[in-house]
Amino acid sequence: MSAITATGLQKTYGDGDKRVEAVRGVDLDVERGEIFGFLGPNGAGKSTTVRMLTTLMTITAGRALVGGIDVTADPHGARRKIGVALQEAGLDLRQTGREILTLQARLFGMNPATAKGRAAELLELVELDDAADRRVKGYSGGMKRRLDLASALVHEPDVLFLDEPTTGLDPASRITVWDEVRRINQLGTTVFLTTQYLEEADQLCNRLAIIDDGRIIREGTPSSLKRELRDRTGSDADPTLDDVFLDATGRTREKLAGEVKEVR
Amino acid sequence: MTAIARSDDTVSRRDAPANGLVKDSMILGGRAVREALRTPDSLLPTMFIPLFFLVVNVGQAARIFPSSDTPFLEGQSYGAFQLPASLLLSASFGAAALYLVEEIEGGYFDKLRAAPISRMALVLGRLYAEFLKTAVVATVMVGLALAFGIRIASGVAGFVVLLVLVSAWAMVFSGFMQLIALKSRSAAATQGASMVFFPLLFLTPNFVPRDQLTRPMEIAATINPVTYVMEACRSLILHGFDGAALGKGFAVVAVAMALMLTLSVRMVNGYD
Numbered sequence: 001m002s003a004i005t006a007t008g009l010q011k012t013y014g015d016g017d018k019r020v021e022a023v024r025g026v027d028l029d030v031e032r033g034e035i036f037g038f039l040g041p042n043g044a045g046k047s048t049t050v051r052m053l054t055t056l057m058t059i060t061a062g063r064a065l066v067g068g069i070d071v072t073a074d075p076h077g078a079r080r081k082i083g084v085a086l087q088e089a090g091l092d093l094r095q096t097g098r099e100i101l102t103l104q105a106r107l108f109g110m111n112p113a114t115a116k117g118r119a120a121e122l123l124e125l126v127e128l129d130d131a132a133d134r135r136v137k138g139y140s141g142g143m144k145r146r147l148d149l150a151s152a153l154v155h156e157p158d159v160l161f162l163d164e165p166t167t168g169l170d171p172a173s174r175i176t177v178w179d180e181v182r183r184i185n186q187l188g189t190t191v192f193l194t195t196q197y198l199e200e201a202d203q204l205c206n207r208l209a210i211i212d213d214g215r216i217i218r219e220g221t222p223s224s225l226k227r228e229l230r231d232r233t234g235s236d237a238d239p240t241l242d243d244v245f246l247d248a249t250g251r252t253r254e255k256l257a258g259e260v261k262e263v264r
Numbered sequence: 265m266t267a268i269a270r271s272d273d274t275v276s277r278r279d280a281p282a283n284g285l286v287k288d289s290m291i292l293g294g295r296a297v298r299e300a301l302r303t304p305d306s307l308l309p310t311m312f313i314p315l316f317f318l319v320v321n322v323g324q325a326a327r328i329f330p331s332s333d334t335p336f337l338e339g340q341s342y343g344a345f346q347l348p349a350s351l352l353l354s355a356s357f358g359a360a361a362l363y364l365v366e367e368i369e370g371g372y373f374d375k376l377r378a379a380p381i382s383r384m385a386l387v388l389g390r391l392y393a394e395f396l397k398t399a400v401v402a403t404v405m406v407g408l409a410l411a412f413g414i415r416i417a418s419g420v421a422g423f424v425v426l427l428v429l430v431s432a433w434a435m436v437f438s439g440f441m442q443l444i445a446l447k448s449r450s451a452a453a454t455q456g457a458s459m460v461f462f463p464l465l466f467l468t469p470n471f472v473p474r475d476q477l478t479r480p481m482e483i484a485a486t487i488n489p490v491t492y493v494m495e496a497c498r499s500l501i502l503h504g505f506d507g508a509a510l511g512k513g514f515a516v517v518a519v520a521m522a523l524m525l526t527l528s529v530r531m532v533n534g535y536d
């Protein structure tokens with residue numbers, strides 16, 4: 001059974017003049033145990049797809065199964081299998097890191113003692129033990145991201161969704177997150193991650209899809225995508241994932257550089 | 265970082281049974297209480313503004329309504345007649361809705377929505393805290409009133425009923441405000457909406473009994489559901505246990521609560 005299956009997934013925001021077709025028929029098939037990368041330029045529809053797959057947003061058309069459960073028909077069942085860290089870390093600034101994780105664990109059905117233990121374990125995991133009892137309001141951006149990641153892990157989800165998990169992190173923190181994603185994955189969790197960093201996708205992902213303007217335009221393993229580009233263009237040099245991305249989205253290198261700057 | 269340890273209680277984590285509505289609401293309610301305790305300055309106006317009105321209104325009108333020859337006071341001072349209006353005012357600030365807007369803007373609401381908890385618990389959590397907050401504030405206000413010679417005619421049991429009624433009203437009022445917060449997702453719109461609900465508190469027999477109002481006001485007050493909550497509170501303070509008045513008051517709260525919860529759950533389910 002696949003970890004994630006989506007067929008003809010569509011999302012249209014608003015209507016009339018404000019109508020935006022953010023996702024226009026996305027098909028996905030992510031195997032259990034994979035780290036699947038979801039790449040695309042700004043506004044391509046990555047976050048919208050993640051929100052639909054994680055029951056946070058209604059689906060305009062199409063169908064999605066996560067962990068074998070239809071997210072529209074049984075959102076409750078799906079939520080038990082899903083862990084999610086959205087693009088904007090969603091945290092309660094008035095609580096402490098420990099309180100947030102304990103609360104999260106309680107909401108997933110753990111008793112107070114188990115929840116407390118789980119929170120302590122995760123705080124250590126993301127190296128926030130020192131700041132655990134401080135209010136989140138005083139955390140740095142990187143600390144908030146790590147706490148958000150930890151809160152997505154409380155119930156050891158089958159499928160973990162990470163929407164741009166390393167955006168805004170310093171290089172060292174980024175590598176720590178990569179290591180952690182690999183470890184989580186080795187323990188059996190399927191990871192679906194969106195990213196702006198092609199190197200990240202190259203390093204981490206078994207397979208990836210490139211989405212542009214609401215449609216998937218490339219899909220495969222990093223090496224198969226590079227090979228396909230080399231064969232098609234007949235170039236001698238080995239293409240990088242950057243080249244694949246630029247080729248797929250029809251963008252020039254300069255344009256991409258400008259956009260990446262705009263993100264952060 | 266160390267790897268995730270899958271210890272012996274892995275099973276109790278992954279396959280922990282769902283909590284159910286009441287437990288989830290209490291867990292979220294506990295958090296909302298913590299939040300209120302950490303922002304005590306938001307609690308003060310809910311106490312002092314109604315007390316201010318109580319003092320000012322009584323100060324202005326007490327001489328017109330001396331307890332000796334004002335039958336509707338049933339032997340008490342005019343302050344006793346005014347107390348329910350102040351209690352309901354303190355229950356009608358809807359602070360929960362503003363916290364909810366913050367939570368939506370900050371993204372934490374999405375985190376809670378992604379948890380496998382009943383959608384109604386998402387709504388009820390804060391309202392549970394609102395109930396407790398209002399009960400505490402109302403207790404303090406009634407305590408002050410007692411110190412100034414006001415008596416609760418229905419006794420200690422009546423006082424408890426009064427607290428339940430006022431606090432349940434706070435849940436209803438805050439619930440409707442939360443609904444607006446969910447719809448608008450904006451603090452300004454939510455605050456503006458409270459200006460729409462607020463007049464309902466004043467289209468009531470809050471200065472004199474309903475039968476002594478001018479005709480247009482009497483009609484307005486009779487249509488206004490808040491009137492019956494106020495009259496129920498008043499009966500407990502001035503008169504004792506009045507089954508008819510209490511019945512109407514609690515019926516209004518129950519119907520409004522059911523309506524508010526139905527609309528809220530529908531809103532959360534279709535929330536994008």
Ligand SMILES: Nc1ncnc2c1ncn2[C@@H]1O[C@H](COP(=O)(O)OP(=O)(O)OP(=O)(O)O)[C@@H](O)[C@H]1O
Nearest residue numbers: 013014020022040041042043044045046047048049
């Ligand atoms: N709530 C919304 N209402 C209307 N349009 C929206 C909404 N959210 C997203 N959009 C639009 O949908 C499209 C896809 O947005 P989405 O956030 O999914 O892109 P993304 O790939 O995650 O981009 P980024 O890399 O910038 O995060 C964009 O055109 C965006 O403007």
Ligand SMILES: [Mg+2]
Nearest residue numbers: 046047048087
């Ligand atoms: Mg995005």
